[in-house]
Amino acid sequence: MDRIKMVQEYVDGILQSSGNEIETKYGYKHLYGVSQACAILAMKRNENVELAVIAGLLHDIYTYEMHDSTDHAHKGSLLAKDILCSFGSFSSEEIDKISQAIYNHSDKTNIDTSFDEILKDADVLQHCLYNPLADVAEHEKDRFRRLKEELGLI
Template sequence: MNRIEVLRQYIDEILLNMTDVEERRCAYLHLYGVAQSCALIALKRGENAELATMAGMLHDIYSYAKMDTKDHAHKGSILARDILTSLNVTNEHETKMICDAIYSHSDKVLAHSNFDEVLKDADVLQHCLYNPLFEIKPHEKDRYEKLKSEFGIVDFKYWRMEQYD
């Protein structure tokens, strides 16, 4: 079994044990949505798509496993390190890359390594595309605009209006 599937099985066990059905649904959508966006962005930018996918799957695992969002990026990087170490699916360098990206993913203003930026941008993309009619959060607006340009995305609300005119 490949590393992503090993990690997916582990994460699924955490999510399946969530008692709140709505939170569980949100966790699945967000973690795996960010993971897929990570793969797409990493492939486009020449970064490691496998490790980016793993970072996406783990980036908010602390929030969902502990039902606590306070300082979740920093605490989540510690939990991710524990998970990756226990599963023995990454070497130390890969673990550090993934955990560094998780540690900094909530800081959408500062730029970090190119790999770290993949996770931040994937997080923003998933938030913004989950429901394209939702208002974009102010701290994500600049990143989303750059992502739309990078991927040639037409603003959904204008596309929708044109369809009905």
């Protein structure tokens, strides 16, 4: 089984055991939507697509596993580290890269590493494209405009 599929199965298990149909439904849309947006951006920016997809799948895992979104980026980076270690098929560099992107992903104001930025931008894309007719949140407007420019959409 490839590593993306391994992580997808882990995430599916967490989402399916939530006991809350709406949370499960939203979790699938958001985690898989961010993951796909990570793939597009990583391909466009010549970053590691596999690791970006996995970062997308795991970026909000704390919220869905613990049913608590408080400080979920920082707590989630530790949880993601444990999850990835438990698979036994990721190097410590790969685990650090993914967990750092998760740690920084809620900080949409600052610019971090090019890999970290993929996850932040993918998070914004999923929020904004889920319903393209809905208003864009104030704190996501600048990033969304830059992304539309980068992707040739405006």
